[in-house]
Amino acid sequence: MQAQVSSSASPLLAVRDVSVVFGGIVALNGISFNMQKGQILGLIGPNGAGKTTLFNCLSRLYQPSKGDILLEGESILSRPPHRIAEVGIGRTFQNVALFPNMSVLDNVRVGAHCRTNSDIVSDSLRMPWIRSGEKALNKRVDDILGYLDLRSVAHTTVSGLPFGTQKRVELARALAAEPKILLLDEPAGGLNHEEVYNLGDLIRRIRDDRGITVLLVEHHMGMVMSTADYVVALNFGRKLAEGTPTQVQNDPDVIKAYLGSKDEQ
Numbered sequence: 001m002q003a004q005v006s007s008s009a010s011p012l013l014a015v016r017d018v019s020v021v022f023g024g025i026v027a028l029n030g031i032s033f034n035m036q037k038g039q040i041l042g043l044i045g046p047n048g049a050g051k052t053t054l055f056n057c058l059s060r061l062y063q064p065s066k067g068d069i070l071l072e073g074e075s076i077l078s079r080p081p082h083r084i085a086e087v088g089i090g091r092t093f094q095n096v097a098l099f100p101n102m103s104v105l106d107n108v109r110v111g112a113h114c115r116t117n118s119d120i121v122s123d124s125l126r127m128p129w130i131r132s133g134e135k136a137l138n139k140r141v142d143d144i145l146g147y148l149d150l151r152s153v154a155h156t157t158v159s160g161l162p163f164g165t166q167k168r169v170e171l172a173r174a175l176a177a178e179p180k181i182l183l184l185d186e187p188a189g190g191l192n193h194e195e196v197y198n199l200g201d202l203i204r205r206i207r208d209d210r211g212i213t214v215l216l217v218e219h220h221m222g223m224v225m226s227t228a229d230y231v232v233a234l235n236f237g238r239k240l241a242e243g244t245p246t247q248v249q250n251d252p253d254v255i256k257a258y259l260g261s262k263d264e265q
């Protein structure tokens, strides 16, 4: 199938001709696609296709060798990874990257912090805007804990929680920063069948209730196809196809790429 760029005058996120080269390996080769506001976009591809590399460019861990990534028309490529939450990009990690010895509440508070207007001087002087900011932060954190059904474990240390719950805490931490786009790196990894089903449902609710646009990198094809409303397929660093889940699932090049790989399903 002839890959095509989804058309829109003003996409929320635009990936423009992005290439990444590691030594002699071309991990991404001129990738372009748009993400519309409110979309759940699934990024798929067999092992080594370039999904993680693209995800790391979006979360600013990698710098593309060529091309640009625009959020609401502005390049994000000059932003370091720790400043990415401020412009509205949140992420979760494949293997969960929480503070294991801190409580659920404190982990989520860390996520919320990028939306406060505190600094070390105002903080230590306990200025009035710090107190009102904290009140708003506590409310927002409590709201998110309730939304993700985490209030009962708010004071539990993260390391003692089951993996599925830790993944929900990570999601809560990302949501606490009030992202415009949520980047999810293999969120179904390590979850059982029921947890995967519930996660898909939760991702759609987050989009519907909070208007958050989601980019989902996932190996679990069933989960991507039932959760995403647009899919971009990569193979060997190139875009193979894009379209609705049904279009991509029936694309002969995509079928060929998956039949020739060892990916599950």
Ligand SMILES: Nc1ncnc2c1ncn2[C@@H]1O[C@H](COP(=O)(O)OP(=O)(O)OP(=O)(O)O)[C@@H](O)[C@H]1O
Residues within 6 Å of the ligand: 022, 025, 026, 027, 045, 046, 047, 048, 049, 050, 051, 052, 053, 054
């Ligand atoms: N840091 C790196 N240094 C050198 N080569 C890399 C690096 N990261 C990725 N690659 C290579 O780039 C290509 C794309 O890898 P990438 O991890 O992005 O694929 P992927 O689609 O995420 O694969 P998987 O599903 O197995 O995680 C592969 O050939 C990989 O070996």
